[in-house]
Amino acid sequence: MLNKTILFSLLALSLSGCVGLNTVSMTQVPAERENKISTSSSSWNFIGINFSNKFVDVAIDKLKDQCSSGKIEGVYTKHQTTGYLLVFKREVIVSAYCNEV
């Protein structure tokens, strides 16, 4: 019974996910804010070992694709890490406003 309790607690702990905010930044917010766009990209790793940060470039490319002929302004960038016991998810979430010229 105790073993099942411990096992269930560990399983619940591994699924819960602790989030840490690493960095956040924002550029100047435009007056026109009708068209909001957002994207994110992430990278999973085991016990915090990563070999590349290329997932950041993926987020930028996805953001550009959503506003291919306009100005992307008011860019809000959030870099966070979510831990699930031994597995971690690094994530960059970017939102902005697309204004066609």
Add this chain to the structure above:
Amino acid sequence: MLIKMKSMFGLSLLLIGGCSQLHHVHVSDIDQSRGKLTPFTVQVNELGFDAAQTVQIGADVAKSASTSEDLEFIAFILAISNFGPKTGNPVYNDNYAEQVLVEVVKACPSRKITGLTSIREATNIGPVSGEVVRINGYCIN
């Protein structure tokens, strides 16, 4: 035996080699309305060194208990001397990122730059690291 196992474990972690860390990301406005964008990347880096971790490794592999204790004390002093908000390992040249702006302007002959992304990252190999400042951007042609 335990010390040998610890040393081998530590060395094998070193050999995994080249662990990437992402410290900071900042994305600026991107103007795609004025012409074709040509991407560019400017990167500067400096050797980072975690002296406290190095001395701690020495303490773990030391053969005598008194040497190990002395090294642990030194590791503690080094660690608290470098305590505080920072990104990555300490470097011995704190001017390495000052040329970044010059390099960014050089990378774009038209001088019309947009979509600057500032990335502060590091590649760790044990107590030694490459501390990197990378700027990605686009030239408007």
